[in-house]
Amino acid sequence: MATSTVENYLKHMLLLSEGGEELVSMGALAEALAVVPGTVTTMVKALADSGHVEHRPRQGVRLTAEGRRVALNVLRKHRLVECFLVNVLKMDWAAVDTEAEQLEHAISDEVLDRLDALLGHPATDPHGDPIPSRQGKLDSQVYATLATCVVEKPLRIVRITDQSAEFLQFVEQNRLLPGESVRVTERNLASGLVTAKKTAGRPLALSLAAAGKILVQPTR
Amino acid sequence: MATSTVENYLKHMLLLSEGGEELVSMGALAEALAVVPGTVTTMVKALADSGHVEHRPRQGVRLTAEGRRVALNVLRKHRLVECFLVNVLKMDWAAVDTEAEQLEHAISDEVLDRLDALLGHPATDPHGDPIPSRQGKLDSQVYATLATCVVEKPLRIVRITDQSAEFLQFVEQNRLLPGESVRVTERNLASGLVTAKKTAGRPLALSLAAAGKILVQPTR
């Protein structure tokens, strides 16, 4: 069995490659895993030996089919556990990522299946992040964000792509949760400000950086 | 935070001392943890340095108040997780010990509290093992077993003190689960055999060793 360290390396490679085939840089991986770059180089060489990744020295690293399989399984555990913590245990959605970071390595495939059934086979976790299927299929649909969407068009929030407690609390405070309706009333590239408005409520100002973390789709 | 290795050492010391103050031998601990005795000596010295245990060289080891506190918390997690797996996820009671062995190190105190509430603050786990209270109180009541109880007296099964899947499956097969009524119709020390009888059903033969793992109390 893969150690939790190995599982974390593989999961973060999957996340950093956007689910695709792109090479992930050593630096990005070091940053994501909070270790120094030299550590990543060492580990990646070991992962290449065990057949989980393909290492292109000085260019980057990519998951093999086997590495991707393991990574998807860990990601599925992470996101289903988040669902459980929020929907069943009623925990704060800003706190569950930290919890799931540990639990994703501790639950068996058997428990995973039963959790999935208990929760009714959800497609996304509480942040709108897609849950890989049991067969390893991961939704890779590309969405607009509050930083890139058409102005004045009515939108539905589908996903928040920042797991930090601070940002998630801000989102909750301002009722910008997945499922909510919203529209952008103004966007000023020069000042870097986006103004969003919910059907009921006063306009809210966001930086472009913050707006870019809120994924939306046109209301059908 | 204690590593999961440290948590396992402390938890097994608690179990091997029967919750009391007795010294635990290095050999017993090595056996329980499936490591060689030399490893235990090394680890116990480290645990003594960190204040979790008191080591009497060549005699044994015992938990300090702090070590006991940590051990009780881990044991509480283990047993509450077992309850969750059996009562909520409907898993086989013979399989949950292995699962809980990992999960006991991965869940936070926050999740522990919420699981406890979800389950309705159970006093015992699916095997009848007492769950330490949030305050660190552990029921230490001494029970008779099918190997020691009075013959022909009506009894209620309260606990199975063997976590092995084989034994638990045997117990389940023969409906000797905690809560069930039973009485011993015969006990032969020479042959080492105990005959137990449920109100409905044919008599069942058990070795003294097996009978000693089934804890009972007189039906009130």
Place this chain on the structure above:
DNA sequence: TTAGTTATTTTGATGAGTCAAAATAAATGT
């Protein structure tokens, strides 16, 4: 081109947890 900047790799070291095998202490039996 060439010098400087940045990313990556290499090297040497560390801590945690483990084992094998040798050394030692304690308990036991005659």
Place this chain on the structure above:
DNA sequence: ACATTTATTTTGACTCATCAAAATAACTAA
């Protein structure tokens, strides 16, 4: 009392995951 058996401790070695700091390769700007 002494030799033998058994439990424990010590020693030296190993794996995994990590860091600090030096070396190297690759990119970038003059």
